[in-house]
Each structure stands twice: as C-alpha cells, then as structure tokens.
Amino acid sequence: MDLIYVDSSTVDQIGYDEYEGEAHVIFKTGRHYIYSEVTxxxxxxxxxxxxxxxxxxxxxxxxxxxxxET
Structure with a gap:
C-alpha cells in the first residue's frame, strides 16, 4: 500500500489497502487511524x-x- 501526501490543514497522508478494504489516514499530529469496511x-x-x-x-x-488507531 502506498501513502500519498494530501493538501489538508489536518491530514498529512492517506492510503488504501484494497485487499483489506481499509483507508489509512495519518494526521499532521502523527496519529494514524485505519478505517475498515471502506469500498x-x-x-x-x-x-x-x-x-x-x-x-x-x-x-x-x-x-x-x-x-x-495504530
């Protein structure tokens, strides 16, 4: 899975694991959240x-x- 940098005031990077159906969101604070069941x-x-x-x-x-959260 590749993470991409985004233009956002709060979000730094996002990525998608298509096999697991998970969206990864890394905030500028360094917190990393994984949302499941994402189509x-x-x-x-x-x-x-x-x-x-x-x-x-x-x-x-x-x-x-x-x-x-990871």
Whole structure:
C-alpha cells in the first residue's frame, strides 16, 4: 500500500489497502487511524475530495465505520 501526501490543514497522508478494504489516514499530529469496511468507491471519493476533514466527519465518522488507531 502506498501513502500519498494530501493538501489538508489536518491530514498529512492517506492510503488504501484494497485487499483489506481499509483507508489509512495519518494526521499532521502523527496519529494514524485505519478505517475498515471502506469500498473502492468510497475510497476514491475520499481521495478526490477537496476537504479531507469534512469527508472524514461526514462519511467515516457519521456513518460509523469501524476504526482503530495504530
């Protein structure tokens, strides 16, 4: 899985593990969260959105995706 740097005030890098269906989000603070049960379509919307923080709140958090911190 490759991580990509993004233009965001809070998010530093994101990545997607297509085999596990997991979106990886590394914040500028260094915290690393892994959201599970993420489809390819949702990942692409997240990757392409102009506001990563808003997407995290309105999609991953609001819809209750399983999450763990590494």
């Amino acid at each position: 390819q379509e949702v990942w692409e919307r997240f990757r392409d959105t102009s506001s990563k923080g808003r997407f995290l709140n309105e999609e991953f958090k609001a819809k209750g995706y399983p999450v763990r």
